[in-house]
Structures are given as C-alpha cells and as structure tokens.
Amino acid sequence: MESSVTADASTTPIVLVHGWAGSAEAWDPIVSRLRAKARGPVVAVRLPGSPGAPDGGTATIPGAASMLAETLRAQVGPVLLVGHSMGAQVTLLAHAMESESVLGEVVIDPAYGASDTDHSGMVEWASLIETQGHAAVYDFFASAAPTLPPATGDLLLADLSATHPAVIARYLRSEYLDSEAIGFLAATQRAAALRTKPVLAIHSTELGASRERMLPAPPGSRVETWSGHGHFLHLEAPDRFVDTVDAWHRSLTTVVE
Template sequence: MLHHQEVGQGPVAVLLHGLTENGTAWDPVIGPLATTHRVLTLDLRGHGRSPAQPPYDMLTLAEDVHATLDAVAPQEPPLIIGHSLGAMVATVYAAMHPVRAVVNVDQSLDLASMQRTVLDMLPRLRTAEFTNALDEMFTQFEAGALSPAESARLYDLRRYDRDVVLGIWGGDLEQAAPAELTELAAGLLGAINAPYLALHGTEPGPEYRTWLAGTGPTVTVEAWLGTGHYPHLVHPQHFVNLVRRVDMEHRTATHR
C-alpha cells in the first residue's frame, strides 16, 4: 500500500503528484478542498515515503493506487486528480476502474511528442548530468509563473532517484513506435466513461484540442494561460473551485 495522508470529510478526492515530487506538493490545494471533500494524497511508488521498488510502468503505478484506495476508501468511486506524471497514472487508473471524474493537470497525452522530449533527455539522465538535466526541466516547467517561495518549496521536496526516473521514462515510452503511443492514449481515453477535464497552463493548440476532444464525449479541455506547468499552485483557490465544479456536474448528471 502506498503512503497516504487523509484530511476532511465528504466525497473522496484523490491527489496524485508529479515526477520526483510527493503528496505534499499539493499542500496549497489540500486545505481548501478538504472543506468539502475527503482528500487523499498519495506518494506514488518510488516517491516520498512510498517504497522504491521496480517496475515503474504506468499500469503498476495505477494498480498501486487502486490497492491503496481499496484499503482505505473501498465504497466510493473517487474523483481522481493528477498532475503531470500523476495525471498519466490517473488516466490509466480511470480506464480500468470506476471514477466519478478525472482532472488532468498539465499532462499532455500527445505521447509521441512526449517521447521525442524524453529521448532527447535520456542520454543526459544516464550520465553525471542527471541532476542538472532535471533542474533545467523543472525551471522550464515553472516558466516564472510560481512565486519564489512556492518554487523553493517544490525544489526542496523533490527527490531525484535515477532508477525511478529512468524506470518511468523507459519501457514503452522509450521503445514504442509513435503511432502505437497515439493509439494507446486514444484507447485509454475512450475507455473512460466519466467526465475528463484536461487543464493546461499554456495553450495546447487547436490540433491537440481537437484530437483530445475527439477521443470521447466526456473529454473537455481548458487552458489557464501564463500559469506554466503548475496552474493548480499558481491559482490554488481557483483550482479548488474548478474541482468542485467538475464534481458537482458529475453528481448533477447522475441524479437526472
């Protein structure tokens, strides 16, 4: 079972963090959201206080989440919210298990493009440049949108584990053909019956918007321009309001 923390009462909302981070990355969001939800923050395998044990493929990470939720919140399909890596895990989870809704925070599902980025980085990640490469990546992700204090907080909580990073970015993402990755992403989204909101901190572009919305009738796309990779931390209260709106829309639809 994954290390997790719980606060609040109400419908279950699960928060999944990004690569190298842990559940405390969500701290600015947790308190406000806990006034209306039972909030569970999980440390993914190899992150935070959860065990570091391969493999680190998305299916394994998603099944870790399911095993944890089955132990601590077995009676209710969750609202599952993921940022970056966590959003990919949330997507895989929702394709296999019942959820009320999914909120994907700034994780592109254009996996072919993501593959190109990862392949460019992997040579440095396998050398003494590992730490510098990740530092540069996160600096670009933040895009100056976070406050200095929030940027420093995230920097302090990140843990760079080469085996974990390479385990997550290796495997299918490294080896599969681009067309196979595109088909995989579309298949995952097509298997999700619940509302799926993709929130981006930069404009994802009309082609991607069209593709994503075309993968299924439950998928919507929203962009908060100028918030970089962390829109939920740039505007935490606005993000909490968004989550409540998504959940309320689900409950309204199911009670019609």
C-alpha cells in the same frame, strides 16, 4: 440494467496524483484549500519511488497505475481523480482499470498526447538523466519555480533533489519509450478510449488543449485553457484551481451497473 446515482460531493473522496519527480507534499496548498471547502476526504498519494513513499511498488506508469487502482478499490464509493502532468497518465490508466470506482477525473497539463517527432528527444533525455543525474532535469523544474510562491518553488526543487535519478529516468521511459507507454498521441488515444467517466482537462497552452480535443472523451467531458499560466498552473493559481475542481466535483453523477 443501469441506474443513475447522484454522487454526494460532501462525502466523495478526492485523490490527488503528483507528477514527475514530485511528492504528496507538492499538493499541500491544494489539500488545505479543498479541505476548507468541507467536502469529502482528500488524499494525496505517493507514487512508487517518490519522496516519502514506502518501499515496494514499481516506479513505472503501469506500476503506479496498479497501485492507484488498489487505492481506489479501498475507498468507500466513487472517487474524483486529479492528476498533474505525469500523474495524469497514472490517473488515465487507473480510471480505465477501475472505472466503477471513479466519479470523474481532472487532468492538469497532462504529459500525454505528444507528437511522434518528440520521440528522439525523449530517448536522448532519458539517456542524459541516466548518465548526468539531476543536472539533466534541473533546468526543466528550475524554470517553473519562479512562477510559483517561494515556498512552493523551493518544495518543487527539494522534491527533485529527493527523487533518485534512476527513478526519474525510469518514469520517463515508461511514459514514452517502453512498449506499453501511452505518452504519444496514437497510444494516448487508445488508452483514453477506455475511460468511461467525465474528464475535465486543464491546459496551460492551446497546443495541449488542441491535442486533448483529439482524444476520445466520455460524455460531459470538458477542456479548458488557462492562458498566462505555466506547467504548474494549479500551484500558480490555487484558489482558482480549487474553485474549478470544487464546482466540477459537485456537478458530477455516476452511472452504476
């Protein structure tokens, strides 16, 4: 038997999951603004292998998703999940694993739904990271830093430097190249079909948004394109992002068995 239960946005936790070579501190501009809204608790998790993370855990997408599922089970009531880039793969899997603990999900420029034509590039990139270290990924992050407030851009590069190259490569392989990887479109579609709660997907490009629309999505889900923004759009426009998440948060209800 099912009954609808309206979630109280003033008490529902928001759990934030950082992206590739990121940290819990990367969410600081968002955490402070969300807390100023006087909503429920706001938790920024540390994925295995990230700066400041405790020892233990497996620095792969499945390992991070299992850790996040444990975090969800420890919360009181359903959680609003928010994942950026690689973190959106983690929230997708945790959502599927622990759907009864999820109120809804927000994904920001998620690192999934890639074209199969990108496969050889991922193989080459992972190998370069393993042989060249941070130099193989520096340009990717450095190109985003100028679009951010100076302190935020500096933190982005500091997080990269503080993340071991082996961890960076390991996550990339688990995103796209391992047998359980969900980064390419067909695998993303299979994984996304297991989500049961509404998903708000915010993309910086129409290409990303169009691929998102190819995924199975629970009723009430929505896709937005924020033209003119880059991959770290939530940090480029933190007030807009927090207002969007806050409105989404308040609109959600859960269905409990």
